[in-house]
Every structure is written in structure tokens, then in C-alpha cells.
Amino acid sequence: xxxxxxxxxxxxxxxxxxxxxxxxxxxxxxxxxxxxxxxxxxxxxxxxxxxxxxxxxxxxxxxxxxxxxxxxxxxxxxxxxxxxxxxxxxxxxxxxxxxxx
Amino acid sequence: xxxxxxxxxxxxxxxxxxxxxxxxxxxxxxxxxxxxxxxxxxxxxxxxxxxxxxxxxxxxxxxxxxxxxxxxxxxxxxxxxxxxxxxxxxxxxxxxxxxxxxxxxxxxxxxxxxxxxxxxxxxxxxxxxxxxxxxxxxxxxxxxxxxxxxxxxxxxxxxxxxxxxxxxxxxxxxxxxxxx
Numbered sequence: 001x002x003x004x005x006x007x008x009x010x011x012x013x014x015x016x017x018x019x020x021x022x023x024x025x026x027x028x029x030x031x032x033x034x035x036x037x038x039x040x041x042x043x044x045x046x047x048x049x050x051x052x053x054x055x056x057x058x059x060x061x062x063x064x065x066x067x068x069x070x071x072x073x074x075x076x077x078x079x080x081x082x083x084x085x086x087x088x089x090x091x092x093x094x095x096x097x098x099x100x101x
Numbered sequence: 102x103x104x105x106x107x108x109x110x111x112x113x114x115x116x117x118x119x120x121x122x123x124x125x126x127x128x129x130x131x132x133x134x135x136x137x138x139x140x141x142x143x144x145x146x147x148x149x150x151x152x153x154x155x156x157x158x159x160x161x162x163x164x165x166x167x168x169x170x171x172x173x174x175x176x177x178x179x180x181x182x183x184x185x186x187x188x189x190x191x192x193x194x195x196x197x198x199x200x201x202x203x204x205x206x207x208x209x210x211x212x213x214x215x216x217x218x219x220x221x222x223x224x225x226x227x228x229x230x231x232x233x234x235x236x237x238x239x240x241x242x243x244x245x246x247x248x249x250x251x252x253x254x255x256x257x258x259x260x261x262x263x264x265x266x267x268x269x270x271x272x273x274x275x276x277x278x279x280x281x
Binding site: 003004005006007008009010011013014015016017018019020021022024025026028030031033034035037038041044045048049051052053054055056057058060061063064065067068069070071072073074075076078079080081082083085086091094 | 113116117120124127128131132134135140143144147150151154157158160161162163165166169170173174177178181182185186188189200204205207208209211212213215216219220223231232233234235237238239243246247250251255258262265266268269270272273276277279
């Protein structure tokens with residue numbers, strides 16, 4: 001008995017699902033952000049498992065770039081959160097309803 | 102169990118043991134992150150999860166990405182998260198009132214549907230491949246091999262990523278600036 005790529009993909013799917021549930025359920029914008037990070041990481045795990053399947057390093061490079069983009073996204077996202085918090089004194093996603101009709 | 106283990110090499114047995122230990126930890130920490138009401142605990146549980154993923158990357162012969170995962174994710178990004186958490190001073194006053202009625206049950210149902218679709222596709226054998234050893238690709242070391250293709254085939258993406266990081270840094274400065 002050994003660990004095939006299927007086990008990693010299954011785990012990746014589970015983690016992605018937990019991340020999706022978190023984004024849909026949680027109201028705190030920072031926790032929603034963390035759930036997005038969890039989803040990105042789950043996909044990274046898939047990429048690296050596929051790299052192992054193909055026997056090439058391209059999947060690992062892709063995971064590396066996903067990390068770069070995630071870092072940029074976190075910086076800008078948290079900047080927006082802080083800016084919103086200054087205006088509204090709240091980090092709940094429900095309080096950002098200026099565009100609501 | 103011993104008969105099952107007899108057919109495998111010691112390296113594969115080690116991989117199995119590490120996977121069996123790390124997989125439940127990663128899933129439980131992810132669940133804890135989503136379910137914990139205190140955002141700081143959520144952040145710390147996410148760090149546990151990221152460390153587990155780094156372990157999986159090592160198992161999958163991606164040592165460089167594992168190191169980057171620990172340094173960038175568990176180090177830099179999570180520190181940024183905790184910084185903002187402390188800066189905003191959010192306690193555990195998560196609003197439990199649903200703005201959209203029935204959102205939470207609907208969210209759980211949709212997530213389960215998504216999982217059924219993905220796991221069903223995996224179990225139906227959409228993907229049944231044997232892992233290939235990365236030893237030829239990793240010749241001279243994983244980091245060296247990554248560096249070789251990063252600066253040849255992926256050099257344009259690399260430069261674009263650098264530009265993206267600059268734009269993100271400038272954007273964060275603009276967003277964080279107090280306007281008079």
C-alpha cells in the first residue's frame with residue numbers, strides 16, 4: 001500500500017471544499033481572506049501532485065507563481081480592509097453595502 | 102498489514118506514515134479555522150495547515166516550494182494577517198445574524214454538492230496515473246532545477262510577477278495612506 005497522486009488530489013479537494021464553505025459562511029472579512037488562502041493552497045497541492053505525475057517541474061513552477069500572486073493579493077486585500085475599517089469601524093463583509101440598491 | 106507493507110520500499114512506507122499523520126491534521130486544522138469564532142485562533146490554525154502542506158510538498162519531491170511555503174506563507178503572509186487582526190483589534194464579536202436568510206444551510210449544501218462532484222470525478226477514475234520519479238527532472242537538486250527553468254522557459258512570467266509585486270506594494274501604500 002502506498003500513497004498515489006489520487007490521495008493528494010482527494011485531500012486537495014477536501015481542503016478546497018472547506019475553504020469554499022468558510023468563504024460562504026464566515027462574516028469576518030479577514031477570516032474570509034484566510035479561507036481564500038486555504039483554497040489557493042489546496043490548488044497548489046494539486047499542482048504539485050500533478051508535477052509528480054508528469055515527472056516535470058512545471059507544476060511546481062506554477063505553484064510558485066500562485067504563491068507570488070497570493071502574496072500580492074493579500075497585501076492589496078488587507079490594505080483595502082484597513083481602509084474600509086477606518087471608514088466604517090467594522091470588518092464584517094455585511095457592512096460593506098454602499099452599492100446596494 | 103505487514104503483508105501489505107512487505108511489497109513496498111522503505112521510502113514508500115515512510116511516505117505512507119507521514120501522509121497518514123499529516124492528512125488528518127491538515128483537514129482538522131482547516132475545519133477548525135473555518136469553525137473557530139476567534140479570528141486569531143483561525144489564523145494560528147491556518148499556520149498549522151500551511152505547515153502540513155509544506156510536509157506534503159516534501160513528500161512530493163518539491164523541496165523548494167516547501168521551503169517557500171514555510172517562509173512566505175507561514176512566515177510573511179500569516180504575520181501580515183495577524184498584524185492586521187491586531188491593528189483592527191477585532192475581538193470575537195462575529196455577527197451571528199444572517200443577512201440573507203438561510204445562507205448558512207445553503208452554503209453547506211452547496212459545498213457538499215461541490216465536494217460530491219469533485220470527489221466523484223476522482224473516484225470515477227477520471228484521474229488514474231502512476232507517479233513518476235522526479236529524480237531526472239531534479240538533477241543537481243530541486244532548487245537548481247527550478248532556477249534553471251524559471252530563468253529560461255518562464256522568464257517572462259517571472260518578470261511579470263516582479264512587476265505585479267511592485268504594483269501591489271505601491272497599491273498597498275496608496276490604500277494605507279491617510280488622506281487629510
